[in-house]
Amino acid sequence: xxxxxxxxxxxxxxxxxxxxxxxxxxxxxxxxxxxxxxxxxxxxxxxxxxxxxxxxxxxxxxxxxxxxxxxxxxxxxxxxxxxxxxxxxxxxxxxxxxxxxxxxxxxxxxxxxxxxxxxxxxxxxxxxxxxxxxxxxxxxxxxxxxxxxxxxxxxxxxxxxxxxxxxxxxxxxxxxxxxxxxxxxxxxxxxxxxxxxxxxxxxxxxxxxxxxxxxxxxxxxxxxxxxxxxxxxxxxxxxxxxxxxxxxxxxxxxxxxxxxxxxxxxxxxxxxxxxxxxxxxxxxxxxxxxxxxxxxxxxxxxxxxxxxxxxxxxxxxxxxxxxxxxxxxxxxxxxxxxxxxxxxxxxxxxxxxxxxxxxxxxxxxxxxxxxxxxxxxxxxxxxxxxxxxxxxxxxxxxxxxxxxxxxxxxxxxxxxxxxxxxxxxxxxxxxxxxxxxxxxxxxxxxxxxxxxxxxxxxxxxxxxxxxxxxxxxxxxxxxxxxxxxxxxxxxxxxxxxxxxxxxxxxxxxxxxxxxxxxxxxxxxxxxxxxxxxxxxxxxxxxxxxxxxxxxxxxxxxxxxxxxxxxxxxxxxxxxxxxxxxxxxxxxxxxxxxxxxxxxxxxxxxxxxxxxxxxxxxxxxxxxxxxxxxxxxxxxxxxxxxxxxxxxxxxxxxxxxxxxxxxxxxxxxxxxxxxxxxxxxxxxxxxxxxxxxxxxxxxxxxxxxxxxxxxx
Amino acid sequence: xxxxxxxxxxxxxxxxxxxxxxxxxxxxxxxxxxxxxxxxxxxxxxxxxxxxxxxxxxxxxxxxxxxx
Numbered sequence: 001x002x003x004x005x006x007x008x009x010x011x012x013x014x015x016x017x018x019x020x021x022x023x024x025x026x027x028x029x030x031x032x033x034x035x036x037x038x039x040x041x042x043x044x045x046x047x048x049x050x051x052x053x054x055x056x057x058x059x060x061x062x063x064x065x066x067x068x069x070x071x072x073x074x075x076x077x078x079x080x081x082x083x084x085x086x087x088x089x090x091x092x093x094x095x096x097x098x099x100x101x102x103x104x105x106x107x108x109x110x111x112x113x114x115x116x117x118x119x120x121x122x123x124x125x126x127x128x129x130x131x132x133x134x135x136x137x138x139x140x141x142x143x144x145x146x147x148x149x150x151x152x153x154x155x156x157x158x159x160x161x162x163x164x165x166x167x168x169x170x171x172x173x174x175x176x177x178x179x180x181x182x183x184x185x186x187x188x189x190x191x192x193x194x195x196x197x198x199x200x201x202x203x204x205x206x207x208x209x210x211x212x213x214x215x216x217x218x219x220x221x222x223x224x225x226x227x228x229x230x231x232x233x234x235x236x237x238x239x240x241x242x243x244x245x246x247x248x249x250x251x252x253x254x255x256x257x258x259x260x261x262x263x264x265x266x267x268x269x270x271x272x273x274x275x276x277x278x279x280x281x282x283x284x285x286x287x288x289x290x291x292x293x294x295x296x297x298x299x300x301x302x303x304x305x306x307x308x309x310x311x312x313x314x315x316x317x318x319x320x321x322x323x324x325x326x327x328x329x330x331x332x333x334x335x336x337x338x339x340x341x342x343x344x345x346x347x348x349x350x351x352x353x354x355x356x357x358x359x360x361x362x363x364x365x366x367x368x369x370x371x372x373x374x375x376x377x378x379x380x381x382x383x384x385x386x387x388x389x390x391x392x393x394x395x396x397x398x399x400x401x402x403x404x405x406x407x408x409x410x411x412x413x414x415x416x417x418x419x420x421x422x423x424x425x426x427x428x429x430x431x432x433x434x435x436x437x438x439x440x441x442x443x444x445x446x447x448x449x450x451x452x453x454x455x456x457x458x459x460x461x462x463x464x465x466x467x468x469x470x471x472x473x474x475x476x477x478x479x480x481x482x483x484x485x486x487x488x489x490x491x492x493x494x495x496x497x498x499x500x501x502x503x504x505x506x507x508x509x510x511x512x513x514x515x516x517x518x519x520x521x522x523x524x525x526x527x528x529x530x531x532x533x534x535x536x537x538x539x540x541x542x543x544x545x546x547x548x549x550x551x552x553x554x555x556x557x558x559x560x561x562x563x564x565x566x567x568x569x570x571x572x573x574x575x576x577x578x579x580x581x582x583x584x585x586x587x588x589x590x591x592x593x594x595x596x597x598x599x600x601x602x603x604x605x606x607x608x609x610x611x612x613x614x615x616x617x618x619x620x621x622x623x624x625x626x627x628x629x630x631x632x633x634x635x636x637x638x639x640x641x642x643x644x645x646x647x648x649x650x651x652x653x654x655x656x657x658x659x660x661x662x663x664x665x666x667x668x669x670x671x672x673x674x675x676x677x678x679x680x681x682x683x684x685x686x687x688x689x690x691x692x693x694x695x696x697x698x699x700x701x702x703x704x705x706x707x708x709x710x711x
Numbered sequence: 712x713x714x715x716x717x718x719x720x721x722x723x724x725x726x727x728x729x730x731x732x733x734x735x736x737x738x739x740x741x742x743x744x745x746x747x748x749x750x751x752x753x754x755x756x757x758x759x760x761x762x763x764x765x766x767x768x769x770x771x772x773x774x775x776x777x778x779x
Contacts, residue, residue, distance in 0.1 A: 083762060157762040223763055232760035237748045244744050248737075503740075510733050 027062030053546030162219030194574025275327030282320030308359030315351025340401030369461025389443030538691025
């Protein structure tokens with residue numbers, strides 16, 4: 001047994017920890033701006049880069065991929081080395097992982113405010129960045145797997161299983177959901193259309209929650225809670241069940257984001273059933289984390305690290321109870337499109353991810369700088385500011401969500417909607433939006449207190465770049481007594497990886513294959529026609545401005561929705577929608593039946609000054625749309641791309657498409673002139689009006705009997 | 712309301728095998744998992760649980776604020 005001497009790489013952990021802290025502040029500031037701009041829409045100052053539609057994806061991406069992403073890397077690079085008794089396999093790959101990831105974040109921070117977006121939630125980044133993400137992710141995984149293979153510890157601790165599953169699944173999700181056809185640099189169309197695109201997107205979207213915000217953090221929980229409490233995890237057996245059950249079930253749950261939409265009913269039920277089953281592994285994991293502290297609760301009272309972790313795990317438990325509840329159709333009818341969803345994700349984001357990250361940092365930084373935390377008192381101040389922040393954030397939004405739903409669905413005795421004007425239901429909850437912004441401010445203040453505290457800690461400590469350690473080398477083959485069949489899989493990381501992959505592919509396949517293979521899943525509606533080229537340009541303006549962040553295009557089959565908006569949405573109406581634009585939140589009314597509802601001039605004035613057409617509207621000012629022209633040189637590429645994706649434009653149509661563009665532009669300009677508005681035909685605003693006026697009108701012309709499913 | 716809830720896949724021949732297969736995969740997976748976990752030896756479980764603590768030079772307490 002010869003001991004080998006080696007060094008842990010703390011430098012890479014330090015870099016990622018700093019990045020985590022930096023992006024935490026940036027992401028929260030952007031979120032705070034978004035929150036205040038809902039109450040004070042004037043904040044965007046009429047500038048295109050600061051509208052809520054462009055800023056909201058910036059906030060979500062910054063929090064998920066920049067803050068939590070760097071948090072994952074921080075924890076993984078620290079714990080992986082120690083659990084395997086090995087330095088990271090390649091310092092170079094670690095560095096590429098770090099700088100590559102930061103460059104991706106910067107690219108996102110530049111491209112999203114510029115309106116370069118695919119519109120798919122949490123996958124908004126355009127195709128060149130998508131490719132970069134895939135490459136850097138593979139670099140991370142490769143470095144991790146090689147470290148595992150070259151390890152000095154025979155057994156793989158459960159945290160590492162979670163890391164491996166995270167790596168594999170995120171890779172699969174990202175690649176499948178990012179199938180898009182580029183038409184230029186930073187512009188592409190989703191490979192899938194309509195219902196299929198929605199299904200793939202939410203299979204991805206929900207599993208981003210599962211495999212980016214949950215599994216890696218559970219791995220961190222299984223390492224850092226035992227370390228901070230200085231006692232092993234409550235039940236290792238439970239952690240095995242937790243792991244396999246979680247990755248097996250999570251992958252099926254995506255359709256619960258599409259309840260009561262045009263998604264086939266069987267797929268919706270699948271999402272509901274699996275989401276409810278998810279309570280078991282999630283709560284098993286939560287209890288495993290909390291029970292680790294049994295007999296050590298006295299430590300929790302005095303140790304801020306454990307305080308943060310206990311609240312984090314509790315928030316995880318709350319979110320994972322609430323999630324399944326929200327997957328029950330009747331409850332989802334209330335939460336979908338309202339602020340209940342926003343409250344729910346922030347219990348997860350602020351509570352689970354945020355607090356676990358803070359706890360980890362409070363534990364890691366004194367350790368790596370070989371000192372004590374500067375001030376326990378300040379850490380406690382942070383703890384209470386953060387906790388109050390979560391309460392002040394979530395409670396008003398629960399209130400807002402319920403209130404708005406209650407107003408949406410209220411009928412008078414005579415059978416009319418009591419609040420026929422959507423805006424009334426928005427102004428009603430603005431005080432709640434203000435409270436939420438205050439909650440966010442508290443939370444951010446706590447974070448700043450933490451930064452000060454950690455800075456002083458770092459100043460008084462001395463950083464240990466290379467941490468010496470020694471362990472015997474691992475002998476090649478295991479030659480112990482006869483063992484259980486599963487044991488080799490634990491020891492052979494590659495097999496573990498493959499097994500995780502198989503497990504997640506089963507769910508993915510069963511969920512998606514039928515929807516892709518079976519034609520009758522999407523009944524065709526003969527009157528649904530492809531968009532005209534100008535409408536296509538207008539649709540791209542809609543995507544660029546992120547209108548889908550506040551407006552849905554999905555009328556659910558409830559009387560209170562059909563009364564308000566018109567006929568409910570049919571799967572067959574979306575067959576030419578690359579990407580789909582159903583949206584998942586109604587800060588403004590649904591737009592799926594907005595076509596023909598108002599004259600062109602109404603839209604024109606409304607975009608330039610929303611307040612004038614709808615007093616008290618919180619929509620940003622979109623006057624800049626008359627300063628930008630539609631680039632008609634891209635028409636050919638757009639028509640060709642759509643034809644490649646299966647939209648039936650006739651051969652050679654791309655060559656004459658711009659004539660149709662001009663004709664339709666002149667039509668709109670004429671109708672505006674009738675209302676004494678002189679408009680420039682080439683503006684983005686005219687294109688957007690063309691698209692809005694088209695929305696939902698196909699079906700009005702449809703013969704109802706034809707919409708029935710046949711075959 | 713009811714016109715919305717259509718049995719989309721009723722018309723497909725042999726479709727009923729689909730949920731049955733799903734259920735069987737699912738059920739056997741979890742039964743297998745439970746059996747496996749039940750059969751783990753106690754010593755192995757303890758070793759695994761102790762992994763984060765092994766060969767730490769200062770495995771006493773690693774709390775930033777330990778005052779005991």
